[in-house]
Amino acid sequence: MLTLESVTKRFGGLTAVRGVSLEVRRGDLLGIIGPNGAGKTTLFNVIAGYYRPEEGRVVFEGRDVTGLPAHAISRLGLTRTFQIVKPFGNLCVADNVMIGALTRLQRVRDARVEAERVIALCGLGPHAPARARALPVGLRKRLEVARALATRPRLLLLDEVMAGLNPSELAGIIDLVRRVHAEGVTLIVIEHVMAAMMRLAQRIVMLHHGEKIAEGTPAEIAHDRRVIDAYLGDEFNLAEA
Ligand SMILES: Nc1ncnc2c1ncn2[C@@H]1O[C@H](COP(=O)(O)OP(=O)(O)O)[C@@H](O)[C@H]1O
Ligand SMILES: [Mg+2]
Known part of the structure; x- marks a missing residue:
């Protein structure tokens, strides 16, 4: 449904997203994790047409949408939410x-x-x-x-819709994400709330300094040494998440 081919986005001398490739299939619920400044939001901005990448291609449902404006991409069925x-x-x-x-x-x-x-x-x-x-x-x-x-949207990008919520608000939005997915909307979700992410996502991609450093099932990600070192920390325990 969505293919990113080696996407790079720079701001002056800073490379916010570096050579990221990604494949999202219809019906996926893909998670994106990574420390603050890892390039997660920038990646969403590139996918949804808010930024044009310096390198690489964004292909949505077989069509090259690289550099198309956001409203045009939204009309094709790909929309994002804003972290703020x-x-x-x-x-x-x-x-x-x-x-x-x-x-x-x-x-x-x-x-x-x-x-x-x-x-x-x-x-x-x-x-x-x-x-x-x-x-x-x-x-x-x-x-x-x-x-x-x-x-x-057929593909919806959710940028930290769980940030700053209390436990009951959190439970409500997790339930909503599940319902939206059950309605047939393919989802890419950026989230720091790891307990929710580990339960929701079928597959997780980890970004670090703009690069994709890991991709796998929640269990694979939770045990990935690079992910633990760069983001989760040694005290993270999937069973308790
Ligand atoms: N519009 C912008 N202009 C300049 N630098 C930016 C801009 N947006 C993001 N950045 C920088 O790009 C890097 C990645 O930011 P961002 O994609 O927001 O990370 P994340 O969402 O993973 O926290 C950061 O170093 C950030 O300061
Ligand atoms: Mg962000």
């Missing part, structure tokens, strides 16, 4: 989600119906009339997912 959530703060939840739907649907009435479906799926029903900026962080993260889902 960016709702329209003055608008209510329902309108925020409807704007997502309007990227694909022309009629406001159709977009409203679609927004209602997504709001229900995301458990935001009771908050539909609330202003986005009034929501607590847990619900803002859900809204971010809802806005992305309203574009009807």
Whole structure:
């Protein structure tokens, strides 16, 4: 479904992503881990069309999308969420989600119906009339997912949607990610919450200094010496995660 061929993205003298290749199949739930500054968000920005890579190719469903603008890629069915959530703060939840739907649907009435479906799926029903900026962080993260889902992606990139949540908010968003995946959306998930990642992901890729240094099942990753040294630490225990 998605193929990255040796993608490199530089900011001046800094190489944020270096020669990363990746294959995502339809129905995958792929995790991306790595320390802060490893290049995870930059990789998402390259995939989703916010940055053009200096080298390499991004191929989505057989089409070379390298360098296409984000709105064009979103229309093809590939959307991302933002680590720093960016709702329209003055608008209510329902309108925020409807704007997502309007990227694909022309009629406001159709977009409203679609927004209602997504709001229900995301458990935001009771908050539909609330202003986005009034929501607590847990619900803002859900809204971010809802806005992305309203574009009807076949491939959705989630950037740290679990960061900074309390245990009950966390359980809610894990459940939501599972439901979205069960609906047939292929997912790539960046997350530091390892317990959640190890349970959710079918496969995990580790980035370090912009490079892919490991890839495997959660069990393989948890026992990979380079991953333990660079990220997890020796005290990490998969059985307890
Ligand atoms: N727009 C930008 N301009 C300059 N440097 C950037 C920009 N975005 C990210 N970087 C740098 O690229 C590296 C990777 O950042 P990022 O992709 O955000 O890492 P991660 O998401 O893994 O924490 C960091 O050193 C960061 O400072
Ligand atoms: Mg990041």
